[in-house]
Amino acid sequence: MVQETVASSISEAVRKKIRFRELTETVYVEGNFFFLGMALRNLVQNALDFSNPGSEITVRCGKENGFPFLEVEDSGPGIPSYALERIFEKFYSLPRPDTGRKSSGLGLAFVREIAKLHDADLEVKNRTSTGVIARICFKTIF
Helix, strand or coil: CCHHHHHHHHHHHHHCEEEEEECCCCCCCEEEEEEHHHHHHHHHHHHHHHCCCCCCCEEEEEEECEEEEEEECCCCCCHHHHCCCCCCCCCCCCCCCEEEEEEECCHHHHHHHHHHHEEEEEEEEEEECCCCEEEECCCCCC
């Protein structure tokens, strides 16, 4: 799923001069492939929207303490402190750095709902330097 998602985003990444890095291991989760793919695509699209030209997006899939996770990390401007508590609200959106445009504001609410349906948690936080890490942590070991 990670390879398919990255492959479907390559043309936009090339246009914006953004590199992808995939760090994946094979993990298994029980769930709906379509919805999990949509969740990952949304996280990748957010990373593309907020990343600066010449930067890198890392997509990880693996296990931590035996539990599967999907993670997207960018090196964009990060989430302003005033917005951290609101990013999961439906229709809340931040302006994109390159265009100033806002999205529908449904993406992270949608991803969080998909995570809940798969007995998983969605964590979105600022990196210590710049950028954001968005991680879906599954609660079931396979």
